[in-house]
Amino acid sequence: MMEEKYALELIMKGMRADGRKFDEFRPIEIIPNIIKKAEGSAQVRFGDTEIIAGVKLNVGTPFADTPNEGILIVNAEFTPLASPDFESGPPGEDAIELARVTDRGIRESHMVEVEKLVIKPAEKVWAMFVDIHMINHQGNLLDAASLAAVTALHTTKVPKVELAKEGEKGDKVLRGDFEKDLPVVHMPINITIGKVGDKLLVDPDLEEEMVLDAKLSIAVLEDNTICALQKEGRKELELDDIDKMIELAMRKAAEMRELVKKAVASTK
């Protein structure tokens, strides 16, 4: 309670507890390929917030309405080790919302060329599972999760596969033996802008999140088009806020994209 009150008072005075400016990220660390067992992965830190995303590829059956596209599934776990507020059990509404917003940013940007992930048309396609694990919750999970997922996809490789012969059961994915890079063509960056009073700020930490009136998450592409939006938080936004929030998000997305590019380039 004390920390929240302090955070609120500071923000109203135009300051933040850790000395950042309102439009400044915490120190961001992106470590690609952190999980050797996964086909792609990344660890992301925003200050003390820490998240790992891993991508696994399995041979799957395409959905009936998209017989010639690979499958993308994004899942998020608010593991109980990450915060005293998280509990074991099936994902709660916050975890589901985070996964679905992250999913939309990735899916709607068409960053993965899913039509190139067909193994046998209408029968077998690659199913990409992006699993996002919270390791330490110190605020702004959505931006960190989305960054981890996008970075992980950018480092993902498609394994070789031995298809089952007539009469045989099961296809064999040759783990660790790769055929090609995952066909990834875009880099959506999700930026959440917090609002408290008349102040707008980026990358809110945990104490700041407690006092925010509302948030708007904006997924931005390289050409400054927007591919997903989600308003969050318990209070309203003024209609005039939207423009300012989008403008700020676009500026910060460009900055964050450079960090991802650098991290991805280091793996090639």
Added chain:
Amino acid sequence: MGHKSDVKLIVDGKRTDGREFDQLREVEMKVDVVNRANGSAMVRFGNTVAVAAAYGPRELFPKFMQEPQTGILRVRYNMAPFSVDDRKAPGHDRRSTEISKVARLALEPGLFLEDFPKATIDVFIEVIQADGSTRVTGINAASLALADAGVPMRDLVAACSVGKIEGKLVADLNGLEDNFGETDMAIAMQPGKKKLTLMQMDGIVTKQEFDDLFKLATENCSKIYEMQKKALKETYRRV
């Protein structure tokens, strides 16, 4: 959203159901449709039908969930198994969990929950027929149900969907447009207070397109707001 397909969404400058780009479907609103509830409403946009019921403020059980300082709002959005083409498995899934949350956040700022410590207000939204834009239809019904229940409110919440189909910006997406269009956006607002309580979008738009979509959405929310007020007035004229 966003599947490449051969489905034509615009024919001869009109939408598949004959509408202009900025035109809502036929809208029907009825208040007080569930007599056991404290408040209720049915809202229909074309073939999308949602029924909402509000219960409370009432004491919240189990007691450990009670908040000593404030009441809480609980919202459950649910789709009937027969509401869609392929039967939907009954019960909660990830989509309905998320929509229940954003619907709650869309309605909550309009209420004076702090006046009802330890209490809950429960809103149940049932989509009984789905043809696109179900969440906004449900929110429109829910706001009417809360008003019908006599829950004090800052303003009604009006919601609508807008989107981009074959490059054109349109209002009130039907199911086909929702499935095969490029972009959809749902917004909910308190039109009287000019405040935004829900905004979700997926699909690619430029900033200019977003501005135009947003304007289209707010204009239509204002229209829907007038319809909501009319529906409420008609109900109480009857009494």
